[in-house]
Amino acid sequence: MVVKPAALMCGARRSCLILHLFPTARRIEVFNLVCLFCCSCLFANFFACTMNSVVSALTKRYGEQNDNYFSGSPLNRVSFLREDYAFLSSALRHPTTRFIVLQKFDPAVYPNSGDYYYLKYDDVKSAIGNPFEKSESEVIAEFDSSISAPPLIFLGIDESKADGVVHKQYTGHALFALDVTLPELDVLFKPAIQSIIDGIESGGGKFVTVRTAFILSYPDAAIYAQARSYLDWNVRNPFCAGCGSKTLSVNGGSKRVCPPTDRGVERGPCPSRGTITNISFPRTDPTIIVAVVNSKGDKLLLGRNKRFPVKFYSCLAGFCELGESVEEAVRREVWEESGVKLGRVVIHSTQPWPYPACLMIGAIAEALPDGEKIHLEHDPELGDAQWFPFSTVEQALNVAEKNSNTLDLTDNLVEGPIKVPPSKAIAHVLMRAVVVEKAHRI
Template identity: 55%
Template sequence: MPPQPDLPDPAHHDVDSMLSRKFGREVANYFSGSPLNRVSFLRADHGFISKALVHPSTSFLLFNDLAPLAKDPTVLAYATHDEVRPLIGENPFEKEEAELIKEYNSAITLPLVLFLGLDERKKEGFEHGIYKGTPYFAVDVTPKGTIEKEANGVIDAMKAKGLQFVEGRMHMTLNAPEAAIYAQARALLDWNARNPFCGGCGQPTLSVNAGTKRVCPPTDYASLPTAQGGATSVEAKPHERAACVTRRGISNLSFPRTDPTVIMAVVSHDGKRILLGRQKRWPPYWYSTLAGFCEPAESVEEAVRREVWEESGVLLGRVVIHSTQPWPYPANLMIGAIGQALPDGEKIHLEHDPELQDAKWVEVDEVKEALKVGTSGLGEPPGEGYKEGGLRLPPKTAIANQLLRAVVGGFLELKEQSNI
């Protein structure tokens, strides 16, 4: 089994506080813990963003069809402004947002450039007022539309340097800090790719705010393709587009979405067993915690109880939040919880939601042993010391692993009660 990357350090884990003494150290999961300060309020600052993009210290993370540029599967690689200039031009943020909207031409493919943040550990070089650090951007170099030739040129230049665009549905071998940078960039690139048209009127949209908003411009220099599939024409002056709800009343532009998802370690009422489930597509003996999406007007605790009942028939009482994990496939936030079964609610039946092939109660000691020798990714062999037929579990980069470790490590032990 390939070595599993380290997890990010929790924020301020070395600082004593009342909360840490009462609830323990904060848990940081894989894909969190980014070293970048997002300074999100500066994305709309034209002076900042245009200056940051062309600074000599700026790093560009490139993606080809969501595959990141890397030295190897554990370390990302970054391009310079000179190396991406053939695709993005001298400065795609040279013009202010209002001017870009006014000049909108849906027949022209604009390169997608996202601002990720500042690495304040590297303060030399770029500064903007009180903000100092190395700027990080992400660029989509997927060959498409009117920039296909330029994108292919950048891709070939990167490959000529011995770098690679690492394919794969998930990239869970990256070192922890870069995994967080990758997750942010991938989620934003994927969201932009999924929203080329307006949800209000169906017309093409324009990426603004350094890749974190999409607007439906009121005018367009291009005529839309005809119903018969005729080519898009370019007009000498912009024409008015159809009315759109996003251009009036409350500012309801298109923003990146994050889908809340619950994932839970379920403990028996006596605390001696843990509920695990498996899907048919998983390897033999491979089990995990249960999970599912939150629904509208539903609390996290309610979602945990509902999903567990729907998938396994088990009824839960108390639910507590343990930790969370960004999951950029495409844009989930995994909300990790621990729940305890009701004394008369532990019977398992899979008659509601057919998602699981099997669910079972597993003794805590068996889970402890599996966490030592039986963890791996879905496509990887188990760890050293694993015996065929034993329980297999997700790797430590998955929040399911962290939830199980918390339960077997004493998370449920009686803590001091507050008098408030």
């Protein structure tokens, strides 16, 4: 295996005399051993190399990290600043700040490029005002349940842009997500929101479904995953799980509180007040998805959901249950759906799946030699499950890669080769990791 020079180079080695004299990749490999004992950087290596060498050692041992679609956000969420409404207020109104807009959770984009159709504060001001003008405690004290403002989420700051909002040592372009789904809104806000929608559509923007058309870039998809999940959670939780009263979105859209008063009138007691509870914050649902290899190591177990087209196969998946490890969930789901019994399970990588708030935990597992018989009658969720030779799966992966931006679930042809998910789905990544030697992110 050829180790990439960048993975070997620590900060100290960048100042190494030998590497200054022979700075090419080939020579770094040649002088790798020499570098360990080179007088010019031995001292610096000792003190400065630790962190990078740890990363390098992990990469060498376990391979490169796989950042799946919907992960790898360029934003710093600065979650600890969400309660600071003075910061949120200045971030909201800063001229470099941008807003992504979602309608029924579909983002507004330029359909040809897939780039976001960003708005500025002046574009949305008439619809949202400044919800961070007062402190959070004042906003809670003035709660009026008869008003439902358009959901607004503070997503974070892009620190690669230096001319943005500045707060203490934090600076960058701030990004918010705004929901413009009209039927959900108060009449009060509808004209201004309609005007935003009209402006987007007349400007060439369009609201697109990301789930079956992966047209967003990897960084934009990660931002979308955060925006969609938080907006969805706010829309789904208008009432308190503790007492049934209406709740209020705070913390820049990442928390919902049950205020003690409504229009100045005291409400009844609620178990969510005065303590940190898991009903005030959004949850993530852990979900397993697994590529199962036979004990001989030449076939992959794939299943076809009854809702999928006839030739469409994928990895098996399911929710983790309470009091269950990821490995146990993998073994249980595979046995329940296919009858196959598993031995070793390893975690490969993960993928946020914002429909609405899942974390797909991608695993690779090996079937037990005497547990490979397929039986679909335990939990009749699958229409079919089969062991496919690696070569068959690889051919299907290569075809799917060419159509990597779409998930076509309408093609119901019964003849021809099998079809598998596109390369931006973690199922595809897991399959490729198994059937293609040294497969990394595509």
